[in-house]
Structure formats: structure tokens, C-alpha cells
Amino acid sequence: MEFLQANKDRPFFLYYATWLVHAPLVMRSEPLLRKYEQKLGVTLTEEHKTSWRQPGQTNPFYCAMVEQFDYYMGQIFDFLATTPDPRWPGHMLADNTYVIFSSDNGGMEGSRDEIYTDNAPLDRGKISLHEGGTRVPLIIAGPGIPKNVQTRVMASGLDFYPTILSLVGAAPHQQKQFDGCDLAPLLTGDPTNPTLVKAADGRPRDTLFWHFPQSENTSSIRVGDYKLFRRYQPDGWTSAVYRLTDSASGQPQRADIEEQRDLAMDNPQLLKRLDDRLSELIASSGGRLPYGNPQSGRPLPHQQQAPTILDQQLIGRSVQIRYRSNGADLAFADIIYSPNNGREWLRLPATIQDDTTVKAELPAEATHYFINLIDANNFLVIDPPVDRKTLARKELAFAD
Structure with a gap:
């Protein structure tokens, strides 16, 4: 509020990135x-905290946190609605201000020890690429935008930057390539x-994709009415297809946002088309698929072909790794x-450098580092080897 006043x-x-509503769930207001x-109709105990x-x-x-957040947002809206705009006599700031309200992910449904909420009818929540993790609120208001209109047109947070530039009449940098689209029209x-x-x-933009292998081992793509959800397995992946909307009338209408009916078996051609398109987009954007673990106790194809690291040297800021190839070339280092x-x-x-050596320059600001070698079969070898008990020790260098 001080910023707005000034x-x-x-x-x-x-840019107002509030902690509400986010874990940990805390509330100082006893009345709320x-x-x-x-x-x-519940009774709280000390344990429920x-x-x-x-x-x-x-x-x-x-x-209670949702209501508190609503109050804070109300303060902003009230200020805009009741504060005269000195550059536009006879008008309030709200008449000359664009407001975008959204979230960076779906609601967090809970932790191992606590239930926060339920995103029903959407499946799952934060960290998931199911609709509960990626379908978020989006409200945009301001001059020239019709009021009280609900739409099912596909949009993304990637669209905010080009949209803001367009709404305020700012020209984008000529060499800037946007991942999102201008929503102003x-x-x-x-x-x-x-x-x-x-x-x-x-x-017309009809495609969005999500690639998040770091946590859930999943990727997904939305093309028009349809969504493909891919889950990676040690020996490949499995995919499901859902029809989120029905655009037969020319405008998208709600269909299966609950992701209850998998159409993959009924429409193998659609499955292949979406699967191929997702793979193409991941590759073209420099994304990588989840790596295989050559130390896995579960037998995996080509597991024994992963490289073996022989030694590592740090000379000044240069790191040199010598390795032995066991049948698979290196794809990345x-x-x-x-x-x-x-x-x-x-x-x-x-x-x-060749089939025995990898080199890297260690940035001057680096305090810790390790080396990743990924072979042509997508197996990952790390040096030094990652030891969970060792990693738990604070301020410990992996290699220095």
C-alpha cells in the first residue's frame, strides 16, 4: 500500500507475490x-496446528488464510477505486489500471502429515501436471476489457509479458522471442x-506443453480440446489422453477437466499424434527426459553400457574428467x-573432448560443484557419487 501511495x-x-495461501498454514487471527x-462444524485442538x-x-x-488474502486484495482494489488519477481528471486510478490475478501453480492439497484442501473436481494439485496442478485462476480487468465475461480460451502465465507490453503500448525488443502470446486482442x-x-x-495458438521430470517424472501437452499426460517409467513411458473441452460449437465448452476418461485405447492415432508433438516440443526447447540410473538394482536395457569415471582433476578453475566408455557414446556433459x-x-x-575426456570451466563464484555425464541411452553418471547421508551435512562441498 505504501508503494501505491508513493x-x-x-x-x-x-508485482504482488503474497505468501497467502501457502504452506506452512498459520493464522494469528483467533476470531477468523x-x-x-x-x-x-469442527473443533480445533493444539495438535491440529x-x-x-x-x-x-x-x-x-x-x-482463514483465504479470507485474509481476500481482505488484502480488497485493500488494493479499494485504493484503486477511491484514489483520483491526477493525470486523468475526473477518473480514479482503477479507470486507468490493468489488474492481472493468477497463481503460479494449482493449490497444494497437503503434505505427508497434513491435509490443506482439496482441488476437486480437478485431480491432484501443486507439483502435478494433472489439471489440479496446472489449471489456475486467471482474472484480467482494466480499460477496454469487457466486464463479467467468463472464457475457456486457453492461456498461460507465459502470455503475461507480451500482453502487458501490448496493453500499455510498449514495443517489445526486436530480438526478443516470446514463449507466450499477446492476449490483448x-x-x-x-x-x-x-x-x-x-x-x-x-x-491461432492451440498448443501448450509442460515438462516437469524433476519431481513427478511427467510431461503433458494440450492441443485444442485434448490433453496428453505422459508418465515416465524406467523402460519408457505410458500416456493417457483426455478431452478437456468440446469445441464443436466453435467455442470450447467444458467436457472432462476431471481427467476421468482415458481415450488412448479408443483413439490410438490421436495418442500417437499428441505423443509425437510433445516429444518434438521437448527436444526443440532443449528439454531432457528423466535419466536412467546405472546403479539401479532393477535390470534396465543398456544399463551396463553407462560410462565409468576414472578420475577427476581441478587445475585452477578447469575441471578435467577422465572416463571409460562401456559401449555407449556420451550425449551430454x-x-x-x-x-x-x-x-x-x-x-x-x-x-x-574425445571418447575419454571431459573438460569444464568452474565459474569464479562457485563454492561447490559436481559433474554429470549422460550417455546416448540417457543413463546418468555423477562425480563425485551422490551420497544422501553426505548431502545431508550442511555446508559440505561435493568437490572442491
């Missing part, structure tokens, strides 16, 4: 907690018309380093 007489951009105890186990949308802490025209969202080639004692990790490419 900048009300000039153009401003406010008691309100939702009564509303939900960290271990709510009742399923559904029944957690008073979560409900949709917002100021007919918000229910999906053909108004244009891709870089000028055609990376140096993974931390600039801050293991709190975050960054990746840089290493150089595969």
Missing part, C-alpha cells in the same frame, strides 16, 4: 479461526474467441555448481 501520480508496475470452526487429517475443504487454517475484443490468440507464425554453499544449483555445459 507512486499514484505516475505510471507504476506492482473460530469463524471457520463454526462454519465447518500441524496435523489436520480430515479430508476435503475442511481445514479452518486454510479457510482477445481481452479487448471477444474474450470467448480462441482464434484471437495468435502464435508467432500468425496462426554438464557441470552443476552452487554459488552459495549448496542453497541453489546452476547448470553449465561441459566439453566432451
Whole structure:
């Protein structure tokens, strides 16, 4: 609020990333907690502060946090609606301000010890590529945008940057390539018309994809009405196909956003088309598939062909790895380093010099590092080997 007050007489951009509603679930307002105890018909105990186990949308802490967040947002909207715009006499700031309300992911349904909420009718939640993890609220309001219009046109957070530039009349950098699309023609025209969202080639955008192998071992793609959900297995992947919307009338209508009916067996041609398109997009964007573990106790094809690391040397800031090929060429080599004692990790490419040597330059700010070798069969070998017990020790260098 201080920022808005200080900048009300000039153009401003406010990015408000609130902690609400996010774990850990805490609430200092006793009256709010008691309100939702009564509303939900539950009784809180001291134990419930960290271990709510009742399923559904029944957690008073979560409900109270939602209301508190609503109050904070109301303060912003009230300020915009009641503060005169000094650059536009007779108008309030709300008449000259665009507001985008959204979320970076679907709601977190809970942890191992606690249930937060339930995203029903959507399946799953945060960290998942099912609809409960990727379908989020999106409200956009401002000058020239029709009010009280609901749309099922596909949009993404990637669209915000080009849309904001367009709405405020700012020209994008000539060499900037956007991953998202400009939603301004949709917002100021007919918000229910999906053909108004244009891709870089000028055609209506009908495709979005998600690639998140780090946690859930999954990828997904949305093409028009259909969504493919891919789950990676040690020996390949399996895919399901859902029809989220029905656009037979020209505008998308809700169909199976619950992802209850898998169409893969009924329509193998659609399955292959979506699967191939997803693989193409992952490859063209530099994405990688989950790596195989050559140390796995489960026999895997080509497991024995993974390379063996012989030794590693650090000379100045140069890292050299000698390895032995066991039948599979190297596809990638990376140096993974931390600039801050293991709190975050960054990746840089290493150089595969020949069939025995990999070299990499260690950034000056690096405090820790290790080397990844990935062979042509997508098996990953790490040096030094990652030991979970060792990693648990704070401030310990993997290699220094």
C-alpha cells in the first residue's frame, strides 16, 4: 500500500507475490479461526496446528488464510477505486489500471502429515501436471476489457509479458522471442474467441506443453480440446489422453477437466499424434527426459553400457574428467555448481573432448560443484557419487 501511495501520480508496475495461501498454514487471527470452526462444524485442538487429517475443504487454517488474502486484495482494489488519477481528471486510478490475478501453480492439497484442501473436481494439485496442478485462476480487468465475461480460451502465465507490453503500448525488443502470446486482442475484443490468440507464425495458438521430470517424472501437452499426460517409467513411458473441452460449437465448452476418461485405447492415432508433438516440443526447447540410473538394482536395457569415471582433476578453475566408455557414446556433459554453499544449483555445459575426456570451466563464484555425464541411452553418471547421508551435512562441498 505504501508503494501505491508513493507512486499514484505516475505510471507504476506492482508485482504482488503474497505468501497467502501457502504452506506452512498459520493464522494469528483467533476470531477468523473460530469463524471457520463454526462454519465447518469442527473443533480445533493444539495438535491440529500441524496435523489436520480430515479430508476435503475442511481445514479452518486454510479457510482463514483465504479470507485474509481476500481482505488484502480488497485493500488494493479499494485504493484503486477511491484514489483520483491526477493525470486523468475526473477518473480514479482503477479507470486507468490493468489488474492481472493468477497463481503460479494449482493449490497444494497437503503434505505427508497434513491435509490443506482439496482441488476437486480437478485431480491432484501443486507439483502435478494433472489439471489440479496446472489449471489456475486467471482474472484480467482494466480499460477496454469487457466486464463479467467468463472464457475457456486457453492461456498461460507465459502470455503475461507480451500482453502487458501490448496493453500499455510498449514495443517489445526486436530480438526478443516470446514463449507466450499477446492476449490483448482477445481481452479487448471477444474474450470467448480462441482464434484471437495468435502464435508467432500468425496462426491461432492451440498448443501448450509442460515438462516437469524433476519431481513427478511427467510431461503433458494440450492441443485444442485434448490433453496428453505422459508418465515416465524406467523402460519408457505410458500416456493417457483426455478431452478437456468440446469445441464443436466453435467455442470450447467444458467436457472432462476431471481427467476421468482415458481415450488412448479408443483413439490410438490421436495418442500417437499428441505423443509425437510433445516429444518434438521437448527436444526443440532443449528439454531432457528423466535419466536412467546405472546403479539401479532393477535390470534396465543398456544399463551396463553407462560410462565409468576414472578420475577427476581441478587445475585452477578447469575441471578435467577422465572416463571409460562401456559401449555407449556420451550425449551430454554438464557441470552443476552452487554459488552459495549448496542453497541453489546452476547448470553449465561441459566439453566432451574425445571418447575419454571431459573438460569444464568452474565459474569464479562457485563454492561447490559436481559433474554429470549422460550417455546416448540417457543413463546418468555423477562425480563425485551422490551420497544422501553426505548431502545431508550442511555446508559440505561435493568437490572442491
